[in-house]
Amino acid sequence: MESTGFVRTTMVPAVAPPISERTVVGWLRTNLFSSRLNSALTVLFLALIAYVLWQFLPWAIRSSWTANSLDECRASIKAAYGEHASGACWAVIRERYLQLIYGFYPAEYYWRPNLTFVLMLIALAPILFPRVPRKLLIFSGIYPFLGYWLLWGGSIWGVVLVVGGLAAAYFLLTVLSERYGLLVAVTSIVVGTILWWMVAVAPLQGVLHSVIPLGLPAVASNQFGGFTLSTIIGVTGIVASLPLGIVWALGRRSDMVIVRAISVGFIEFIRGVPLITLLFVASTLLNIFLPPGTSFDIVLRVVIVVTLFSSGYVAEVIRGGLAALPAGQFEAGAALGLDYWKSMRLIILPQALKISIPGIVSSFIGLFKDTTLVSIIGLLDPLGLSNAIRADSSWNGIVWELYAFIAVLFFIFCFAMSRYSMHLEKRLETGH
Amino acid sequence: MTTNTVAGAPATSFRIGMLLNDSRYRSTTIQVVVLCGLMLFFAWLINNTLNNLATLGKGVSLSFLGIPASYDINQRLIEYTSQSSHLRASIVGLLNTLLVAVLGCALATVLGVMIGILRLSRNWVVSRLMAFYVELFRNVPVLLWIVFFMAILIESLPRPTAFRGDNPEASMLLWDSVAITNRGWYVPEPLFTRSLGDLSVGGIFEISVDLVALLVVLVGGIVAARMVSRRAQQIQEDTGVRPATWHVRILLITGPTLALLFALGFHLGFPELKGFNFKNGIYMRNSLIALWLALSCYTAAFIAEIVRAGIQAVSKGQTEAAYSLGLRPRLTMGLVILPQALRIIIPPLISQFLNLTKNSSLAISIGYMDVTGTLGGITLNQTGRELECILLLMIVYLTISLSVSSLMNWYNAKVKIKER
Numbered sequence: 122m123e124s125t126g127f128v129r130t131t132m133v134p135a136v137a138p139p140i141s142e143r144t145v146v147g148w149l150r151t152n153l154f155s156s157r158l159n160s161a162l163t164v165l166f167l168a169l170i171a172y173v174l175w176q177f178l179p180w181a182i183r184s185s186w187t188a189n190s191l192d193e194c195r196a197s198i199k200a201a202y203g204e205h206a207s208g209a210c211w212a213v214i215r216e217r218y219l220q221l222i223y224g225f226y227p228a229e230y231y232w233r234p235n236l237t238f239v240l241m242l243i244a245l246a247p248i249l250f251p252r253v254p255r256k257l258l259i260f261s262g263i264y265p266f267l268g269y270w271l272l273w274g275g276s277i278w279g280v281v282l283v284v285g286g287l288a289a290a291y292f293l294l295t296v297l298s299e300r301y302g303l304l305v306a307v308t309s310i311v312v313g314t315i316l317w318w319m320v321a322v323a324p325l326q327g328v329l330h331s332v333i334p335l336g337l338p339a340v341a342s343n344q345f346g347g348f349t350l351s352t353i354i355g356v357t358g359i360v361a362s363l364p365l366g367i368v369w370a371l372g373r374r375s376d377m378v379i380v381r382a383i384s385v386g387f388i389e390f391i392r393g394v395p396l397i398t399l400l401f402v403a404s405t406l407l408n409i410f411l412p413p414g415t416s417f418d419i420v421l422r423v424v425i426v427v428t429l430f431s432s433g434y435v436a437e438v439i440r441g442g443l444a445a446l447p448a449g450q451f452e453a454g455a456a457l458g459l460d461y462w463k464s465m466r467l468i469i470l471p472q473a474l475k476i477s478i479p480g481i482v483s484s485f486i487g488l489f490k491d492t493t494l495v496s497i498i499g500l501l502d503p504l505g506l507s508n509a510i511r512a513d514s515s516w517n518g519i520v521w522e523l524y525a526f527i528a529v530l531f532f533i534f535c536f537a538m539s540r541y542s543m544h545l546e547k548r549l550e551t552g553h
Numbered sequence: 554m555t556t557n558t559v560a561g562a563p564a565t566s567f568r569i570g571m572l573l574n575d576s577r578y579r580s581t582t583i584q585v586v587v588l589c590g591l592m593l594f595f596a597w598l599i600n601n602t603l604n605n606l607a608t609l610g611k612g613v614s615l616s617f618l619g620i621p622a623s624y625d626i627n628q629r630l631i632e633y634t635s636q637s638s639h640l641r642a643s644i645v646g647l648l649n650t651l652l653v654a655v656l657g658c659a660l661a662t663v664l665g666v667m668i669g670i671l672r673l674s675r676n677w678v679v680s681r682l683m684a685f686y687v688e689l690f691r692n693v694p695v696l697l698w699i700v701f702f703m704a705i706l707i708e709s710l711p712r713p714t715a716f717r718g719d720n721p722e723a724s725m726l727l728w729d730s731v732a733i734t735n736r737g738w739y740v741p742e743p744l745f746t747r748s749l750g751d752l753s754v755g756g757i758f759e760i761s762v763d764l765v766a767l768l769v770v771l772v773g774g775i776v777a778a779r780m781v782s783r784r785a786q787q788i789q790e791d792t793g794v795r796p797a798t799w800h801v802r803i804l805l806i807t808g809p810t811l812a813l814l815f816a817l818g819f820h821l822g823f824p825e826l827k828g829f830n831f832k833n834g835i836y837m838r839n840s841l842i843a844l845w846l847a848l849s850c851y852t853a854a855f856i857a858e859i860v861r862a863g864i865q866a867v868s869k870g871q872t873e874a875a876y877s878l879g880l881r882p883r884l885t886m887g888l889v890i891l892p893q894a895l896r897i898i899i900p901p902l903i904s905q906f907l908n909l910t911k912n913s914s915l916a917i918s919i920g921y922m923d924v925t926g927t928l929g930g931i932t933l934n935q936t937g938r939e940l941e942c943i944l945l946l947m948i949v950y951l952t953i954s955l956s957v958s959s960l961m962n963w964y965n966a967k968v969k970i971k972e973r
Contacts, residue, residue, distance in 0.1 A: 152677040379584040393954035395911040405939045490694035520704045535692035
């Protein structure tokens with residue numbers, strides 16, 4: 122039988138891509154003017170952008186950076202651009218940016234928040250990026266205490282004793298857990314450490330300080346403010362609320378009825394009330410709840426409340442991640458003979474946390490933004506400071522410039538966090 | 554996880570160490586310890602509280618709610634004077650919270666759905682601009698947005714006096730029916746010449762009978778229209794021919810309502826400039842408008858992301874399957890895509906509504922008198938009853954949140970995919 126098939130013996134020359142794929146005009150046609158409706162939308166939105174820029178840019182550019190008060194500012198803008206010109210008075214930022222960043226922290230000690238911030242980046246590096254040497258993690262562990270000491274000052278011996286207590290506790294834990302089992306070891310160590318901090322640290326610190334006086338001048342909490350305060354509250358809250366959130370989430374999925382009930386009650390309570398009511402509790406009610414005569418720092422109180430608040434939200438996100446794991450993972454852990462904590466630590470949590478990254482990071486961003494609420498209970502975060510600046514007679518009536526500055530700073534922080542979370546998602550992606 | 558007891562395990566006598574080392578007893582031990590710890594903690598708190606209150610010479614009582622509040626609330630939905638009690642002031646505040654929450658949820662949904670869909674547009678300018686909007690609003694604190702919107706309203710809108718004179722600088726909008734000034738917005742109010750009067754509810758507040766009658770008639774019309782449409786469905790299933798019912802349904806919904814409006818003598822009361830300010834019409838203060846717009850725009854950014862994610866989560870195969878079944882694009886959207894997308898969208902959407910309601914407590918920063926501003930603000934400061942006020946405030950918000958989330962649980966159970 123004769124074959125009618127035909128196989129081409131030479132390659133066909135490659136054809137150039139269609140015009141819509143290669144030229145600017147083609148790009149415009151596919152992306153901007155693909156249909157009548159799309160063309161109309163493009164024109165409409167371009168007009169909108171042009172209008173906003175037309176209104177905003179002259180104001181932002183015809184500005185004054187040199188004046189020392191709002192009146193001076195307006196006069197200089199009128200002198201430069203005509204009688205009816207109105208422009209931004211960025212001079213207020215030039216004059217007050219240090220205050221917006223450091224609050225009323227003594228100017229000669231600005232190096233302390235700066236150093237704390239730089240050290241924070243170093244401490245965070247091994248946690249955020251896997252390529253950084255693992256040994257730095259020890260520094261990350263010490264950092265919270267070091268940062269506290271740098272910011273608030275005082276004798277170094279308190280910090281040394283607290284860290285020493287922790288180190289001793291860790292050492293004892295490894296010894297005791299081999300001999301008496303994990304549960305006994307953990308319980309006794311936790312009780313022991315807390316007792317050490319509450320009873321022994323204060324007198325020992327006094328003794329050591331009188332022998333070798335080593336420390337930094339103390340800075341009171343009411344001098345904290347601006348972005349330093351926001352960052353302190355935000356970063357501490359973020360770091361502390363993740364482990365706490367994990368504990369609540371595990372508690373909520375626990376088989377123990379009472380533990381579950383407590384976790385559910387806590388999470389629903391936290392998620393049911395606005396943060397501002399909890400901040401009211403921190404600022405007014407805590408004195409009533411605590412033994413007579415105790416008063417502790419307002420910044421610390423706010424940090425605790427913000428941490429608890431955020432942990433409720435983180436817990437719900439992680440619970441979602443746990444629920445999304447197939448039951449086979451739990452069963453596989455049990456089949457391998459792992460106990461509860463080992464199977465959580467090695468099998469369940471790494472997967473559940475990976476799923477929950479976007480949610481966790483967005484609740485962290487929410488926490489960082491919510492630090493502005495402390496201005497309502499009278500702390501001087503950037504927003505509180507903007508009111509304080511407006512109370513100054515030379516800057517009375519200035520609004521937009523301050524808000525824009527604050528908004529830009531918050532935007533940078535939050536946007537960076539959301540981008541990092543996307544990067545992390547991609548890095549941990551193991552699917553196909 | 555589970556405490557498995559092996560059948561036929563050797564029955565050993567009980568030793569005290571088994572409380573910790575035997576998995577049958579360990580969880581009970583832990584729970585008892587936790588419960589005792591928790592009870593001790595609460596006992597300690599309550600003891601401290603009672604001691605501290607005794608030192609201050611205060612007891613715990615709610616009698617302060619009965620005494621006259623003696624402060625004014627300028628934006629209110631029900632009758633209130635400075636002689637009214639603190640309880641009534643709190644109710645006015647609660648209604649203000651609910652007002653801004655309902656208005657905000659409505660506007661945020663509209664804006665959010667629009668932005669979420671536009672963000673999926675293939676038009677480069679449109680999708681980029683919407684992405685910019687979302688990032689801008691999500692990454693700046695909501696408190697900043699609230700004070701910012703308030704500043705815009707106060708600084709950039711015309712004063713009421715600018716509307717005066719023969720050649721005014723500012724003019725009213727929409728055929729002289731809406732006046733937007735830097736003191737607030739004036740919009741037309743619905744009036745009835747043959748009103749049915751008001752109905753007192755438990756002596757606390759009054760409800761307009763006209764409004765109730767209108768709602769009843771409207772809901773009745775909608776129910777009747779649905780019955781007609783169900784009957785048409787039945788006929789279609791029996792005979793294969795669907796009778797045209799849209800005109801009957803429109804008539805059923807609008808007819809009785811319009812007739813009632815006419816019977817009541819419905820007309821609009823327009824705001825008028827009298828002297829230095831506007832009179833008549835509904836007056837919405839700046840603080841309400843600023844809070845409303847700021848919360849809506851902020852929440853809309855989150856809703857847009859939810860809507861986008863929900864639509865993207867329905868796989869493309871669903872659309873293709875619907876097309877291969879011969880469904881038209883509109884039916885595909887209505888019968889295949891939207892029901893699946895809504896199941897994903899609704900739960901986070903409702904939690905955004907709750908967030909908006911909780912964020913409305915920030916009203917205190919711009920002087921809008923919501924429940925935080927009255928009960929947790931001026932009432933607290935005047936009576937010095939921090940404990941009672943803040944606890945009541947928390948209970949109010951908890952009640953709102955828990956009732957909405959139980960509604961959400963009901964919905965989730967209803968739309969859950971039925972599996973084996």
